[in-house]
Amino acid sequence: MTQNTHPRSSAPEATSSRDCDIASPGLSAAGLPLAKNWLAIISFIWAGQAASMITSFAAGYAIVWYVTESTGSALALAVMNLCAMLPMGLLSPFGGIVADKHNRKLIMIVADGAVGLISLAAGLLILAGDVSFPLLLALCIARSVGQAFHSPAMMAAMPMLVPDKHLLRINTLDQLLASIASIGAPAFGIFLYTTLGFAAVMFLDFLGACVAVLGLLLAKVPTVVDPAAAQQHVGANLRDGWRAVAKTRGLLLLIGGVTLGMFIFGPLSAL
Known part of the structure; x- marks a missing residue:
């Protein structure tokens, strides 16, 4: 009887173990419980951010083209690039602190939404013929501030949504997207600028921000606050x-x- 019962008792245990491994969602790279539909969550976020990044890069190069075309001044272009880069460089460390202390999904939604609304307002002003160099500088500063808080929140959220073995792949796809956007967006932005007009590029940036916000709203991002950092x-x-x-x-x-x-x-x- 011992010989007959031993194989029967061990087989269900092995099968049960395999079933548990398949059914278990596992842990994320940050050690948190991982959602079973984690790939769908990442897809929603990634698709929205891809649309926002491409339209944002296109709008940025359209601004560069307009300033170059309207002023022909290297100084004006230098000041505009300073306004586009300096706020992000100075505020990004604080953006990381805010991401550790608050809801990262909400931070990304607010940043994308605010930049989108600013682009919409700028497009309306440009359409009304009220375009000026100070307006474009303010637009560059606002976009840079939004990016300073959005990027750290995005980087901090990804390890909570992806298994450890796939985190490198997801980060590689993010870098690939940024590279493609930086290469293709200048041509795309100039094409839209010359065919549809400056205001249309700003409106497209607003639509890209809306897609990004929608992708974030459809995705469930865990809220994790570091108690030591919060205090x-x-x-x-x-x-x-x-x-x-x-x-x-x-x-x-x-x-x-x-x-x-x-x-x-x-x-x-x-x-």
Whole structure:
């Protein structure tokens, strides 16, 4: 009887274990329970962000083209690029702190929605013939501020939505999307600018922001707040972040190299 019962008892246990492995959604890269439809969630977010990124890049290059065409001034173009880059560079560390203390999905929705509404207002003003250089500078600053809070929230949300073994693939797709947008958006933006007009490009940017917000609304993003970070002052958060980076010498060298490269190749990109 022992020989007959042993195989029968072990087979159901093995089958049960396999069934549990298949049914279990597992954990995300951040160690949180992973939704069974995690791929659909990522698809909603990624599709919306792709539409927003392409239209946003196109609108940015349309602004560059308009300033170049209307002023012919290298100084004006330099000031505009400064307004587009400096707020994001200065505020991004604070954007990361805000993402650690608040709802990351809400931060992304507010950032995308605010930039979209600003583009809509700018498109209406341009359509009414009230386009001016200060208006375009304000538009660049607003878009840069929104990006400073949106990007850290997006980067912090992804490890909570993706299994650890797929996180590298998702990050690679994000970088691929950014590269495609940066390469194709100038031609796309100039094409829209010359065929449909400046205002139409701004309206398209608004539609792209709406698609991004819709994708985020359809996706369920966990809200995780770091209690230690929530109780700390902003200055203490920044100090802890710098200490964490400084522990790895290679990471400091990488950041320094990337910064130097951006200083060197940034003007070439604008040209």
